[in-house]
Amino acid sequence: MRCGAVVADKRVVEAPAERQEREGRQEMTQKLLLMAAGGTGGHMFPAQALAEAMLRKGWRVKLSTDARGARYTGGFPHSTEITQVSSATFARGGVLAKALVAPRIAAGVATMALDMRRDRPDVVIGFGGYPSIPALAAATLLGVPRMIHEQNGVLGRVNARFATRVAQVACGVWPTSLPEGAQGVHVGNPVRAAVLEREGAPYIPPGDYPMSILVIGGSQGARILSDVVPEAIAALPEELRRHLRVSHQARGEDEARVTQFYADHGIDAEVRPFFADVPARISEAQLVISRSGASSIADIAVIGRPAILIPLATAAGDHQTANARGLVEAGGAIRIPESALDSASLAEQIAAVLTNAQGATKMAHAALSTGIPNATDRLVALVEHLSEEVDP
Numbered sequence: 258m259r260c261g262a263v264v265a266d267k268r269v270v271e272a273p274a275e276r277q278e279r280e281g282r283q284e285m286t287q288k289l290l291l292m293a294a295g296g297t298g299g300h301m302f303p304a305q306a307l308a309e310a311m312l313r314k315g316w317r318v319k320l321s322t323d324a325r326g327a328r329y330t331g332g333f334p335h336s337t338e339i340t341q342v343s344s345a346t347f348a349r350g351g352v353l354a355k356a357l358v359a360p361r362i363a364a365g366v367a368t369m370a371l372d373m374r375r376d377r378p379d380v381v382i383g384f385g386g387y388p389s390i391p392a393l394a395a396a397t398l399l400g401v402p403r404m405i406h407e408q409n410g411v412l413g414r415v416n417a418r419f420a421t422r423v424a425q426v427a428c429g430v431w432p433t434s435l436p437e438g439a440q441g442v443h444v445g446n447p448v449r450a451a452v453l454e455r456e457g458a459p460y461i462p463p464g465d466y467p468m469s470i471l472v473i474g475g476s477q478g479a480r481i482l483s484d485v486v487p488e489a490i491a492a493l494p495e496e497l498r499r500h501l502r503v504s505h506q507a508r509g510e511d512e513a514r515v516t517q518f519y520a521d522h523g524i525d526a527e528v529r530p531f532f533a534d535v536p537a538r539i540s541e542a543q544l545v546i547s548r549s550g551a552s553s554i555a556d557i558a559v560i561g562r563p564a565i566l567i568p569l570a571t572a573a574g575d576h577q578t579a580n581a582r583g584l585v586e587a588g589g590a591i592r593i594p595e596s597a598l599d600s601a602s603l604a605e606q607i608a609a610v611l612t613n614a615q616g617a618t619k620m621a622h623a624a625l626s627t628g629i630p631n632a633t634d635r636l637v638a639l640v641e642h643l644s645e646e647v648d649p
């Protein structure tokens with residue numbers, strides 16, 4: 258107690274200048290990670306997982322993003338220092354917007370370069386999206402150790418541009434097609450704590466009892482799944498259908514008609530625009546029907562459930578097909594290209610999984626064998642290693 262009192266007294270009498278010097282010394286010994294990520298959940302969620310882990314390790318963490326990306330920062334730990342940077346893309350907008358792209362990026366690079374001179378980050382990591390351009394470009398100019406994390410099996414536009422200018426490309430899925438000279442390392446895609454809690458949860462094979470089907474279409478939902486899946490389920494033989502309980506994520510505008518369809522066909526279904534408890538629903542499912550966005554694939558694999566995957570045909574570089582490859586080749590999932598998707602053939606595939614308990618169990622195990630529950634730890638190890646290479 259006495260000791261505590263002395264320390265407390267000392268804090269009270271510490272002069273502002275002394276405190277500033279002490280805090281300055283602390284900041285100098287504390288390593289700094291600068292993360293750069295663009296405006297979608299797909300880029301921001303892995304960045305959030307890394308931020309949480311690096312803060313736990315005692316690092317300072319900064320995130321550079323733009324106004325669109327800032328909408329996804331609500332879940333980041335409070336001690337993440339978030340800055341908005343000027344950037345732009347040639348991929349959108351009219352002539353005037355395109356004319357402003359170069360000056361906007363240049364302004365962002367100049368700001369980041371000044372910040373980096375002041376802050377001296379130990380490592381810069383980009384997660385993709387055009388708001389990550391300024392930080393990666395400034396780090397390249399100043400020779401700051403840098404790497405990228407690519408969530409998909411095909412590099413996004415920004416990551417492709419920087420892949421050979423960074424020490425490492427940490428890949429969410431494997432194989433990822435990389436340009437010659439790029440150093441790829443398979444780390445996996447970080448998953449949420451609620452997913453990790455259900456890692457390898459025992460699979461209850463399909464049988465003559467209530468069974469669950471989960472239908473998910475990425476963070477926004479997918480119209481095609483609302484058009485085809487309810488009809489496919491309605492087309493199943495009655496002895497199978499009567500055991501089913503469906504959780505169906507539908508886009509807001511489709512929610513009412515999908516709910517009505519299931520009700521009209523006497524199918525027990527819960528339809529919502531987003532299931533916050535999706536890890537529990539994956540765990541309870543005998544079958545998951547899903548798009549093959551990077552995080553959905555990672556979640557299904559870490560928990561280990563049979564899946565029917567319908568990759569988004571318009572995804573850049575067909576990356577959703579590449580994302581599905583590992584799970585499909587291992588035997589954990591069936592892939593149906595959008596062009597071949599209709600309710601009759603989907604009904605056949607659903608019935609094939611749900612009437613073969615042994616086959617479904619094999620699929621669940623195969624899916625689990627591709628899961629990477631420690632993806633965040635692997636990413637942390639790469640960041641630490643990169644910082645030690647230049648600062649032994």
Ligand SMILES: CC(=O)N[C@H]1[C@@H](OP(=O)(O)OP(=O)(O)OC[C@H]2O[C@@H](n3ccc(=O)[nH]c3=O)[C@H](O)[C@@H]2O)O[C@H](CO)[C@@H](O)[C@@H]1O
Pocket residue numbers: 297298299300408409473474475476477506530531532533534535536549550551552553554556569572576577580
């Ligand atoms: C339409 C589009 O461009 N999608 C891209 C976007 O994915 P998008 O963010 O749409 O999809 P992902 O599959 O990567 O992530 C969705 C996440 O939301 C969860 N979930 C889903 C439904 C639900 O009701 N509740 C819930 O929690 C999933 O389990 C998963 O964890 O970025 C990904 C990573 O760059 C890409 O692979 C995708 O191609």
